[in-house]
Amino acid sequence: MKTRRVRNRETVKIRITKRFKTRHATKRGLMFKKTPLGEGCGAWFKSRRRRPMTGVWMKNTYIPLDAIVVDKQHRVLETVQNMTPLSEKVHRFRSKKNEGFIEVDTGFVARNNVHKGTKIVMK
Secondary structure (H helix, E strand, O other), rough: OOEEEOOEEEEEEEEEEEOOOHHHHHOOOOOOOOOOOOOOOEEEOOOOOOOOOOOOOOOOOOOOOOEEEOOOOOEEEEEEEEEEEOOOOOEEEEOOOOOEEEEEEEEEHOOOOOOOOOOOEEE
16 A cells, blocks of 8 residues: 655545444444455444544454544544454544544554544545
């Protein structure tokens, strides 16, 4: 996956392979998944009814993941890296005005230099 500069801003493409929009689907998320998402692939968790996502945990999730929290323009607000599989630790998001988050295989954020302000292009 390549990071490219567009008008002095970095852009990273992520192929969305799973979309979670309902309360039940969002709550279950990637629980019980035992195979990686794949390089450049992610799962999109969209906030509902203008309520921002507040955090993420790894309960019953067997694969290590990174989380990328984005705003309405899909600019990165913050990241959570190297979340431990099967952990019940809640990773609280500091950004209160987010549109949702994307989970990607662990290491994606570091390999692609994803940071606050990076534009995420979901395809």
